[in-house]
Amino acid sequence: MKIHFINSFYMLIIVSLAAFSCKNEGQENRTEAGDTGSLQETGNSSWESLFNGTDLTGWYTYQRQPEPTSDVTGMARDEEGKYIDPLGINNDPLSVFTVVEEDGAAAIRISGEVFGILVTEKEYENYHLKVEFKWGDKKYPPREDKKMDSGILYHSIGPEGAWGGVWMKSLECQVQETDCGDYISVDTVFVDIPALKNDADDRYYYNKNAERITFQPDLSYCNKEADYENPKGEWNTMEIYTFNGTSVHVVNGNVNMRVYNSRYLKDGVETPLTRGKIQLQSEGAEIFYRNIQIMTVAEIPDILL
Numbered sequence: 001m002k003i004h005f006i007n008s009f010y011m012l013i014i015v016s017l018a019a020f021s022c023k024n025e026g027q028e029n030r031t032e033a034g035d036t037g038s039l040q041e042t043g044n045s046s047w048e049s050l051f052n053g054t055d056l057t058g059w060y061t062y063q064r065q066p067e068p069t070s071d072v073t074g075m076a077r078d079e080e081g082k083y084i085d086p087l088g089i090n091n092d093p094l095s096v097f098t099v100v101e102e103d104g105a106a107a108i109r110i111s112g113e114v115f116g117i118l119v120t121e122k123e124y125e126n127y128h129l130k131v132e133f134k135w136g137d138k139k140y141p142p143r144e145d146k147k148m149d150s151g152i153l154y155h156s157i158g159p160e161g162a163w164g165g166v167w168m169k170s171l172e173c174q175v176q177e178t179d180c181g182d183y184i185s186v187d188t189v190f191v192d193i194p195a196l197k198n199d200a201d202d203r204y205y206y207n208k209n210a211e212r213i214t215f216q217p218d219l220s221y222c223n224k225e226a227d228y229e230n231p232k233g234e235w236n237t238m239e240i241y242t243f244n245g246t247s248v249h250v251v252n253g254n255v256n257m258r259v260y261n262s263r264y265l266k267d268g269v270e271t272p273l274t275r276g277k278i279q280l281q282s283e284g285a286e287i288f289y290r291n292i293q294i295m296t297v298a299e300i301p302d303i304l305l
Contacts, residue, residue, distance in 0.1 A: 046295070047293045047294070047295050048293065048294050048295065049292065049293055050120060050278075050292040050293065050294055051108060051289070051290065051291070051292040053099075053105075053106035054099065055099055056097060056099065056118070058120060058121055059118050059119060059120055059121065060089060060090050060119055061089065061090055061096070061097050061116060061119070062086075062088065062089050062116055062117050062161065062166070063086060063087035063088070063091070063092065063096060063114045063117075063166075063282070064087070064114065064116065064161065064164075064166045065082070065084070065085065065086050065087070065114075065165075066083050066087065066094065066113070066114045067114070067140065067141045067142065068080075068082050069140075069141050070094060070113055070114065072087075072093050072094065073093070086161065086165065087114065087116070094111070094113050096110060096111045096113055096116055096282050097109075097110055097111075097118050097282070098111075100288075102134070102288045102290070103134075103235075106290065107289060107290040108280075108288065108290065109136070109286070109287075110150065110280065110281075110282045110286070110288075111136075111138065111140075111286055112143075112150075112282050112283060112284045112287065114282060115164075115165075115166045115281075115282060115283055115284070116166060116281075116282040117153070117160065117167060117279040117280065117281055117282065118279065118280040118282070119168070119277050119278070119279050120278045120279075121277075122277070123276050124154075124275065124277075124278065124294060125274055125276075126242065126274070126296060126298070127240075127241075127242060127294050127295060127296055127297060128239065128240070128294070128297050129152070129154070129239065129240045129241075129278065129293070129294050130237065130239045130291070130292075130293045130294075130295075131237070131238045131239075131291070131292050131293075132236065132237050132238075132289065132290050132292075133150070133175060133235070133236055133290075134234065134235045134236065134287070134288045135148050135177070135232050135233070135286070135287055135288075136286025136287060136288060138286040139284060139285050139286070140284050140285075142284065143283065143284030143285065144284070146284070147176050147178065147179070147285075148176065148177045148285035148286075149175070149176045149177070149283040149284060149285050150176070150280065150283055150285060150287045151172050151173065151175050151176070151280075151283065152172070152173045152238060152240065152278065152279070152280060153167060153170035153186060153279035153280075153281065154170060154171055154172075154173065154240055154247075154276065154278050154279075155171050155242070155262060155273050155274065155275060155276035156168040156169065156170035156276040156277040156278065156279050157169050157170070157264075157276045157277070158187070162187050166281075167186050167187070167279065167281070168186070168276075168277070168279060169186060169187035169188065169189060169264060170187070170189065170276065170279060171184075171185065171186065171191065171259065171262055171273070172184035172185075173238065173240050173249045173257075175281075177229070177232070178227050178229060179223070179224070179227075180224070180227070180228070180229045180236065180238065180251045181224035181228070181238075181249040181251045181257045182221065182222065182223050182224050182257070183215065183221070183222045183249070183259055184220055184222075185216055185217060185220040185221075186220075187217070187264075188216075188217060188265040189216070189217075189262065189263070189273060190262070190263045190265075190270060191214070191215050191216075191259045191261060191262045191263070192212040192213065192215075192259075192261045193206060193212060193213060193257070193258070193259055194206065194207055194208055194209065194210040194212050194213075194258070195210055195212075195213050195215075195222050196210045203221070203223055204219070204221070204222050204223065205222070205223045205224075206222055206223065206224055206225045206257050206258070207225065208225070208258065212260065222257070224249070224251075224256040224257050225255075225256045225257065226254070227256075228251040228252045228253075228254040228256060230252060235290075236251065236252055237251075237252055237253070238250070238251060239251075241297065241301075242300075243297060243299055243300045244274060245262045245263070245272055246259065246260050246261075246300060246305075247259040247262065248305070250304070255304055258305070
């Protein structure tokens with residue numbers, strides 16, 4: 001009986017060590033494959049949902065003038081038929097921003113009929129933001145013949161309508177067909193991105209090993225490294241990690257943009273921009289957002305940098 005007990009004890013140890021080794025190997029493989037969902041967050045308590053699944057509590061809207069093709073009763077037009085005034089804050093007569101059921105679950109529908117923004121009432125700093133989106137079918141002027149377009153604007157500060165009559169000063173993680181993860185400086189925002197210029201199209205593309213270039217109002221757009229968007233009709237996961245002026249854009253588990261030293265002009269002086277509201281854009285295309293979550297972080301995981 002004693003010998004049998006000892007043999008059983010050692011057999012238990014061997015089996016446990018083997019299971020532990022397999023588990024670690026599997027974790028390493030997932031991390032190498034770019035599955036950010038397997039990463040352990042640091043310096044946080046838990047995910048906070050920014051969408052309650054019922055209404056737009058915690059958000060407000062801002063919209064510029066509707067396009068002349070839209071019919072808004074009671075709004076003044078000029079001699080050319082263009083609307084004179086913006087719709088402004090929390091005035092949504094065309095139901096551009098609504099809560100609907102899509103694929104059996106609650107989602108925020110942004111019709112795109114009027115250029116506008118859905119904005120968090122709170123400001124956030126040092127976080128991991130995770131959002132799911134899916135394109136709809138409808139497109140509106142002036143983008144009815146262009147790519148479906150939206151965007152996630154973060155570190156948003158200042159007045160609504162400051163840029164293009166719509167957007168707040170911010171950093172943009174592009175959400176546009178085939179361009180998800182691109183970076184745009186909105187208003188007087190400066191960042192540094194390692195990028196190379198493509199002479200064929202005269203555009204800059206993110207490249208981890210390139211020299212860092214400053215992107216600002218006169219050079220505001222940097223293309224992502226690769227396209228990881230799912231086919232139209234499927235849901236995509238967009239993630240933004242941001243900490244102390246460094247941000248990483250992640251599309252369906254794949255890093256395709258890194259942004260450094262975010263700042264803006266304040267009284268003519270470059271000032272760190274690391275905190276602000278979050279905007280979701282309405283930009284001429286129907287789009288659905290769901291499972292909008294945010295988590296405070298104490299750093300960006302090394303594997304993403």
